[in-house]
Structure formats: C-alpha cells, structure tokens
Amino acid sequence: MQTLVNKPLLLDSTSAEWELDGVARYRRDQISQWIFARRAASFGEMTDLPAGLRETLDTNYELRAISLVHVQGSRDTTRKLLWSLRGGDYVESVLIPASPDLYGERADRFTLCISTQVGCAYGCRFCASGLEGFKRNLSAGEIVAQIMETERVTGEKINNLVFMGMGEPLANYKNLMRAMDIINAPKGLNIGARHITVSTSGLAPVIRKLAEDPRQIRLALSLHGATDEVRDRIMPVNKKYPLAELLDACAYHSDRKKKMMTFEYILINGVNDGLDQAAMLARHATRIHAKVNLIPYNKVEGMDWVRPSMKRIHAFAARVREGGAVATVRLEKGHDIDAACGQLRLRRVREDAAGDPKVVAPAEGAEPRSA
Ligand code: SAH
Ligand code: SF4
Numbered sequence: 001m002q003t004l005v006n007k008p009l010l011l012d013s014t015s016a017e018w019e020l021d022g023v024a025r026y027r028r029d030q031i032s033q034w035i036f037a038r039r040a041a042s043f044g045e046m047t048d049l050p051a052g053l054r055e056t057l058d059t060n061y062e063l064r065a066i067s068l069v070h071v072q073g074s075r076d077t078t079r080k081l082l083w084s085l086r087g088g089d090y091v092e093s094v095l096i097p098a099s100p101d102l103y104g105e106r107a108d109r110f111t112l113c114i115s116t117q118v119g120c121a122y123g124c125r126f127c128a129s130g131l132e133g134f135k136r137n138l139s140a141g142e143i144v145a146q147i148m149e150t151e152r153v154t155g156e157k158i159n160n161l162v163f164m165g166m167g168e169p170l171a172n173y174k175n176l177m178r179a180m181d182i183i184n185a186p187k188g189l190n191i192g193a194r195h196i197t198v199s200t201s202g203l204a205p206v207i208r209k210l211a212e213d214p215r216q217i218r219l220a221l222s223l224h225g226a227t228d229e230v231r232d233r234i235m236p237v238n239k240k241y242p243l244a245e246l247l248d249a250c251a252y253h254s255d256r257k258k259k260m261m262t263f264e265y266i267l268i269n270g271v272n273d274g275l276d277q278a279a280m281l282a283r284h285a286t287r288i289h290a291k292v293n294l295i296p297y298n299k300v301e302g303m304d305w306v307r308p309s310m311k312r313i314h315a316f317a318a319r320v321r322e323g324g325a326v327a328t329v330r331l332e333k334g335h336d337i338d339a340a341c342g343q344l345r346l347r348r349v350r351e352d353a354a355g356d357p358k359v360v361a362p363a364e365g366a367e368p369r370s371a
Contacts, residue, residue, distance in 0.1 A: 020057070094165065111159070131300075139175055201222045254289055263288075
C-alpha cells in the first residue's frame with residue numbers, strides 16, 4: 001500500500017502528457033470522458049478500454065487524490081468537508097448553498113470554497129490556517145479533486161468556486177493555474193472563469209501576473225486594514241508588499257480586466273474597526289473600483305481577537321458607504337459549524353498528535369465565513 005503514495009496522480013498532468021506510450025488520442029479522450037463525464041472512481045470501471053490499458057493505468061497512476069474523513073453541517077446551511085490526502089495530511093473544503101433552505105425548497109446553486117495548500121506560510125494573526133505553519137502546496141489534481149469528490153459524496157452540482165480555503169492560492173500559482181485549466185475546460189469540469197474567485201492576502205507581483213491571464217477569473221483581496229500601520233499589525237505579508245504597492249497592483253488588475261474586484265475586510269474589535277479605517281477603506285475602494293465585503297471576525301480557538309458589536313459593525317459599514325463605496329456586511333446563515341477554513345483541520349492535526357480517537361466534534365456558536 002505504501003507504494004501508492006509514489007504513483008503520480010493522473011490529474012496532475014493533461015491527457016496529452018499521460019505517459020502511455022503509443023496510446024492514441026481518442027483513447028486518451030475516452031479516459032478523460034470516464035473521469036469527467038462519467039465520474040469513474042477507478043480505472044477498473046473504464047470498461048470500454050482494453051484490459052491491458054486499464055492495467056497500465058492502474059500500475060502507473062493514482063486516480064483518487066483525496067478521501068473524505070468527516071462532514072460537518074447540514075444540507076440546508078453550510079457543510080464543511082475534511083479530506084485526507086495521500087501521505088496523511090488534511091485539508092478542508094466548504095460547501096455553501098446559495099439560497100438557504102428557508103422555505104423547504106432545495107437550494108439549487110452551490111459554491112465550494114477550496115484549499116490550495118496544507119497550512120499557510122503567511123501567518124496572518126487572526127487566521128487558523130497559518131497557526132501550524134506551512135506544510136506543502138496542493139497539486140493541481142488535489143485542487144480539482146476537492147470539487148469532484150464534493151460532488152460525488154454530496155450529489156450536488158457545484159456552480160461557483162472561491163479559493164478562500166486553507167493556504168495562499170497565489171503562492172501556489174503554477175498548480176492553481178493547472179487546476180484552473182481542468183476546471184474551465186468544457187470537457188473537464190466546465191465551470192467558467194466568471195464563476196471563480198481567487199482570494200489573496202496581497203502578493204502584489206502575482207496579482208499583476210493574474211491580470212495578464214486572458215480569463216476573467218475574479219479577484220478578492222484580503223485587505224483587513226486600510227493603513228500600513230493596521231495592516232502590519234495583523235498581516236506580516238504587508239511588510240513585504242506594503243499598501244501602496246499592493247493597491248497599485250490591484251488598480252492594474254482592475255484596469256486590465258474591466259471588472260470590479262472585491263476587498264474582504266474582517267472586522268476585529270478594537271483592531272481594525274475604527275471609523276478612520278472605514279474612511280480610508282472607502283477611499284481605496286472607490287479608487288480601485290472595488291466592492292467591500294465586511295466580515296465580522298469568527299472566533300478562532302486560542303486567539304484573543306473578538307468580533308465587534310453589531311452597533312460598531314453597522315457604524316463602520318455606514319462610514320464606508322458615506323465614503324462612496326459599495327459595502328455589504330456578510331452575516332452568514334449557518335451558526336452550526338467551525339468558522340474559517342483551517343479550523344477543522346487544525347483540530348484534527350492536534351488530535352492526531354495527541355493520539356486521541358479520530359472524532360471531530362462540531363464547535364458551538366461559530367459561523368462559516370466563506371463567500
Ligand atoms: N490566503 C488567502 C485565501 C484564504 S483565506 C487570503 O488570505 O485571502 C480566505 C479569507 O478568510 C480571507 O479573507 C481571510 O482573511 C479570511 N479569514 C481568515 N480567518 C478568518 C476568521 N477567523 N474570521 C473571518 N475570516 C477569516
Ligand atoms: Fe494564509 Fe490567508 Fe490565513 Fe493569511 S488569511 S494565514 S494568507 S490563509
């Protein structure tokens with residue numbers, strides 16, 4: 001079984017790259033069809049392939065990148081899925097119904113929030129994903145697998161993607177873009193770039209690179225502070241790419257794409273929720289032509305930050321709007337699962353380290369923050 005880890009993942013390469021000597025193009029297309037259209041879970045199911053080819057595939061490649069460890073939450077609200085990767089690491093995805101099931105109707109649009117790394121090197125002070133540091137990048141196949149496996153285990157069709165799970169997507173640009181190729185391809189997952197949002201903590205040079213990509217992938221910036229002083233306190237990445245440089249990169253991106261981007265702004269009591277920050281935030285947003293998502297902070301175990309009162313949150317939002325920007329307060333529907341991505345996995349990692357039984361108990365009173 002151990003050798004399985006060494007087999008390359010089939011979906012880390014394109015069908016033309018598969019090392020299958022002498023196997024014709026139409027056969028490769030047939031394999032793709034089994035994977036994407038028919039969602040085969042093993043090579044053995046690909047019954048119209050010659051037995052020899054199925055064997056070769058099985059010997060040389062792994063089809064399953066991830067397997068489900070735990071689901072938390074219910075269909076009507078938000079479900080968090082914990083996956084184990086080959087090699088034993090964990091990552092999470094969060095499935096969010098677009099319309100909550102308030103009237104007993106089935107939600108018919110789903111957004112999936114995906115992870116791009118195991119852990120995160122950026123160490124934002126409020127975030128669970130960075131708490132144990134960075135472990136590794138996810139491969140393209142592991143990124144794509146989160147979508148395919150979520151569809152398989154839940155039976156839902158995913159319409160929108162947000163790269164707001166664990167990790168910094170723009171620090172894993174090559175694999176992110178490889179995954180994007182598969183996700184966008186009509187014969188792949190066929191999810192259009194306009195339905196995909198990539199969130200970054202502010203890697204200015206990579207934002208510029210993304211601006212050159214011909215696709216209309218949406219961009220969200222985790223701003224969380226409207227001055228260097230505040231941002232430096234909570235996001236170490238700001239020392240590397242300070243606000244002026246970052247906002248210039250965003251302006252460049254908006255200009256190239258002719259599309260509104262989003263500023264994500266977590267509200268943390270007494271840290272970044274002053275009205276002076278709101279006024280500056282409005283200035284940045286109107287300059288870049290960005291909409292503002294205000295996200296009341298979700299408590300992370302072991303961190304001291306708390307969310308402001310509703311009164312403070314609404315005063316902040318009002319000040320941003322007075323400054324001429326479009327601002328939405330993201331009060332999420334679900335109150336029944338862990339907050340931000342990274343928390344479920346963090347708990348699991350700690351339990352494994354402590355040798356506890358492999359059970360993940362739902363946390364009380366936390367809210368999902370994705371999308
Ligand atoms: N690394 C990327 C994408 C993953 S984080 C980024 O930072 O943008 C996705 C979003 O979740 C970010 O806006 C992040 O700041 C936010 N987030 C992290 N911890 C949070 C918390 N405890 N409460 C609310 N939002 C949080
Ligand atoms: Fe990493 Fe984003 Fe969390 Fe910052 S907010 S630690 S960049 S995942």
